[in-house]
Amino acid sequence: MKRFSWFNATSLSLGFAFLYLPMILLVVYSFNESRLVTVWAGFSTKWYGELFRDQEFLDAAWVTLKVGVFSSTLATVLGTMAAYVLVRAGRFHGRTLFSGMIYAPLVMPEVITGLSLLLLFIGIGLDRGVLTIVLAHTTFSMCYVSVVVSSRLTSFDRSLEEAALDLGCSAFAAFRLVTLPIIAPAVISGWLLAFTLSLDDLVIASFTTGPSATTLPIKIFSAVRLGVSPQINALSTLLIGIVTIGVITASVLTKRAAVAQVRDEQKAVRAA
Amino acid sequence: MAQTVFAPWTDPVQKPLIEFRNVSKRFGDFTAIDNLSLTIYEKEFFALLGPSGCGKTTMMRMLAGFETISGGHILLDGQEISAVPPNKRPVNMMFQSYALFPHLSIWDNIAFGLKREGRDAAFIDERVDEMLRLTRMSRFARRKPHQISGGQRQRVALARSLAKAPKLLLLDEPLGALDRKLREETQFELMDIQEKTGTTFVIVTHDQEEAMTVASRIAVMDEGRIVQVDTPDQIYEAPNSVYVADFIGDVNLFSGTATARPVDMAAAPEPTVALDAEATAPRHDAALRDTVEANTATAQRLPAPDRKGDWLYDKLFRRFMGSRETAPRRLPPPSPAEVAAARAREAPARPADSAPAIKPGGILVDWADGQPPIIAANGDTAVAGEKVTFSIRPEKVTIDAEQPDRPNAYKGKVIDIAYLGNISTFHVELANGTMVKAQMVNARRLANRHITWEDEVWIGFSETAGVVLKD
Numbered sequence: 001m002k003r004f005s006w007f008n009a010t011s012l013s014l015g016f017a018f019l020y021l022p023m024i025l026l027v028v029y030s031f032n033e034s035r036l037v038t039v040w041a042g043f044s045t046k047w048y049g050e051l052f053r054d055q056e057f058l059d060a061a062w063v064t065l066k067v068g069v070f071s072s073t074l075a076t077v078l079g080t081m082a083a084y085v086l087v088r089a090g091r092f093h094g095r096t097l098f099s100g101m102i103y104a105p106l107v108m109p110e111v112i113t114g115l116s117l118l119l120l121f122i123g124i125g126l127d128r129g130v131l132t133i134v135l136a137h138t139t140f141s142m143c144y145v146s147v148v149v150s151s152r153l154t155s156f157d158r159s160l161e162e163a164a165l166d167l168g169c170s171a172f173a174a175f176r177l178v179t180l181p182i183i184a185p186a187v188i189s190g191w192l193l194a195f196t197l198s199l200d201d202l203v204i205a206s207f208t209t210g211p212s213a214t215t216l217p218i219k220i221f222s223a224v225r226l227g228v229s230p231q232i233n234a235l236s237t238l239l240i241g242i243v244t245i246g247v248i249t250a251s252v253l254t255k256r257a258a259v260a261q262v263r264d265e266q267k268a269v270r271a272a
Numbered sequence: 273m274a275q276t277v278f279a280p281w282t283d284p285v286q287k288p289l290i291e292f293r294n295v296s297k298r299f300g301d302f303t304a305i306d307n308l309s310l311t312i313y314e315k316e317f318f319a320l321l322g323p324s325g326c327g328k329t330t331m332m333r334m335l336a337g338f339e340t341i342s343g344g345h346i347l348l349d350g351q352e353i354s355a356v357p358p359n360k361r362p363v364n365m366m367f368q369s370y371a372l373f374p375h376l377s378i379w380d381n382i383a384f385g386l387k388r389e390g391r392d393a394a395f396i397d398e399r400v401d402e403m404l405r406l407t408r409m410s411r412f413a414r415r416k417p418h419q420i421s422g423g424q425r426q427r428v429a430l431a432r433s434l435a436k437a438p439k440l441l442l443l444d445e446p447l448g449a450l451d452r453k454l455r456e457e458t459q460f461e462l463m464d465i466q467e468k469t470g471t472t473f474v475i476v477t478h479d480q481e482e483a484m485t486v487a488s489r490i491a492v493m494d495e496g497r498i499v500q501v502d503t504p505d506q507i508y509e510a511p512n513s514v515y516v517a518d519f520i521g522d523v524n525l526f527s528g529t530a531t532a533r534p535v536d537m538a539a540a541p542e543p544t545v546a547l548d549a550e551a552t553a554p555r556h557d558a559a560l561r562d563t564v565e566a567n568t569a570t571a572q573r574l575p576a577p578d579r580k581g582d583w584l585y586d587k588l589f590r591r592f593m594g595s596r597e598t599a600p601r602r603l604p605p606p607s608p609a610e611v612a613a614a615r616a617r618e619a620p621a622r623p624a625d626s627a628p629a630i631k632p633g634g635i636l637v638d639w640a641d642g643q644p645p646i647i648a649a650n651g652d653t654a655v656a657g658e659k660v661t662f663s664i665r666p667e668k669v670t671i672d673a674e675q676p677d678r679p680n681a682y683k684g685k686v687i688d689i690a691y692l693g694n695i696s697t698f699h700v701e702l703a704n705g706t707m708v709k710a711q712m713v714n715a716r717r718l719a720n721r722h723i724t725w726e727d728e729v730w731i732g733f734s735e736t737a738g739v740v741l742k743d
């Protein structure tokens with residue numbers, strides 16, 4: 001291995017410090033004995049205990065979980081369908097426009113997405129609550145799923161589907177029995193991505209929520225305005241944990257399939 | 273032979289299994305298949321042969337139902353199938369890339385189609401086992417496709433496409449990914465399986481040797497059209513165009529103008545059977561005689577073993593070399609003097625006075641100024657006066673040091689010799705610069721060693737050995 005020069009080492013640690021120092025501070029202070037956020041008074045997990053006794057936080061956690069599961073599942077179904085059509089349907093009129101439009105929400109300012117959805121919900125007279133947040137989250141996370149899935153589908157050998165048709169499958173059976181099992185890792189990582197996005201979102205949720213539905217990010221944001229409490233730190237630490245696990249699982253899933261295949265192939269070559 | 277020859281295409285009562293009627297396929301404004309008609313019969317092993325991009329895969333995909341046709345009809349068993357979706361056709365395809373399902377085991381891959389048919393478990397078990405045995409893959413049933421070699425994958429793909437016992441099996445360049453030796457073995461395996469199952473096979477290939485080996489009939493394609501459909505030997509011996517002659521195997525082409533042969537030449541005596549045999553294989557005899565003589569000459573010169581030698585042989589060498597009588601003997605090459613002696617002894621044996629009678633009729637091809645025209649007794653007199661191409665296979669062209677008694681003989685110089693083990697190809701340049709290939713079977717190790725680079729030689733061929741093709 002090449003050794004790091006002094007310069008490289010410094011810039012690397014500076015970069016990582018910039019990225020992770022705030023989070024590390026947050027995690028450390030979530031274990032602080034003292035109520036005062038900036039004064040270290042010894043190790044304790046009491047704020048976690050207190051968190052789980054706080055009904056409001058538990059309610060918010062439950063809402064967040066529901067929104068996350070429903071919206072990411074819906075987004076996965078819709079996003080996979082969109083990706084399938086865009087990759088498979090070949091050249092149809094307006095294909096470029098469609099694929100462009102699928103990706104546009106990726107760069108759309110959240111404020112605008114949130115505002116436009118709010119106007120829509122008011123316009124059609126939909127009561128704001130869990131349902132509207134689910135719909136809103138589905139809208140913006142669907143395009144992330146479709147990006148992940150379509151990149152897998154472009155490298156997918158079309159003749160596998162044709163072989164399934166040839167052996168007697170209907171188009172839907174071919175998708176269910178052949179395509180879906182093979183692209184499953186990409187679909188699952190798309191779901192995890194959508195779930196973490198939903199967990200993180202503050203702006204769009206604030207626009208589309210009603211009095212009955214408060215998600216954790218909204219809860220944290222409003223609590224912090226009254227002053228940072230160690231309880232919030234504990235909650236945020238938990239969120240960081242969940243998101244990290246989600247993202248790592250997603251990338252491991254995609255990587256491992258490829259690695260396993262390479263290993264098996266090498267084994268087969270050695271055996272031959 | 274008592275066995276009746278399999279040739280349903282010659283029998284007018286036979287109904288074809290597949291019929292293409294004026295089928296066209298266009299991709300945008302590109303015509304991939306152009307008004308093509310073709311019939312394929314039950315139990316045939318039919319080969320589509322042509323260069324890459326000529327539309328072979330498109331033909332297959334239209335049969336399997338993956339491409340809609342732009343015009344015409346495709347009939348299977350007399351029924352129009354153009355509108356039948358792929359999953360409803362009694363046709364299975366073995367894909368060029370094999371297309372094995374990577375997430376399923378070999379066993380599940382083969383069972384896939386049977387499960388879709390809704391067969392009961394016992395039937396599926398039995399059928400899959402049968403297919404595994406047929407393709408000798410039973411040991412690997414539990415493996416995944418990426419855990420077996422390319423040749424094994426190819427066999428699994430075959431087993432999977434045969435499992436549903438289709439009426440018609442389509443094979444798209446099935447052996448393209450295999451190395452030469454494995455490919456040859458697999459060709460025979462395919463023929464064996466085709467015979468055992470009685471399935472009609474349509475195979476796509478761009479390898480003419482492969483088509484010649486496996487097929488009952490071959491369709492030679494060029495840019496979306498069929499140029500010739502015939503049995504392998506007819507395709508080889510009687511190509512109907514320069515394209516086919518040139519595509520299949522090696523060929524010498526002479527283009528020129530045809531004229532009807534003068535009547536006085538036609539007055540020659542009737543050809544005899546013996547003459548025909550002489551016309552097709554004279555050089556073998558000559559070569560053989562050469563070598564036999566040379567071999568006896570060298571055999572007399574071999575030293576006999578003495579007592580010590582005998583003892584050594586009995587005690588030691590016999591164990592691993594076998595009995596001496598059957599042990600292969602390596603002969604040193606004969607000296608030039610011996611070859612000359614052998615040839616001298618052989619020469620008077622040939623009757624110099626009885627010039628071979630040349631079959632009457634046919635045409636002459638004027639192909640170059642200052643060269644005698646080519647006599648083609650089998651040429652159609654109807655082409656007289658037209659531009660034609662005379663085509664002859666290198667193995668029908670003989671090469672001699674002296675002028676041979678052959679209807680067509682031309683003088684030239686050896687430019688190159690390609691030694692291919694079983695045969696040698698001589699590249700001979702004629703006086704007007706035309707290059708001609710002549711092939712010799714190396715039946716004996718020493719055959720034709722006396723002809724070498726830069727030698728003045730004569731090439732010759734009989735009046736019926738070539739084919740006259742209209743341009």
Ligand SMILES: Nc1ncnc2c1ncn2[C@@H]1O[C@H](COP(=O)(O)OP(=O)(O)O)[C@@H](O)[C@H]1O
Nearest residue numbers: 299302304322323324325326327328329330331
């Ligand atoms: N889907 C398609 N769209 C446009 N052109 C195609 C398509 N499929 C095949 N072709 C064209 O049709 C011709 C015949 O192709 P193909 O049947 O695959 O040839 P082969 O199998 O003989 O090599 C080629 O020139 C190819 O470019």
Ligand SMILES: [Mg+2]
Nearest residue numbers: 328329368445
């Ligand atoms: Mg092809």
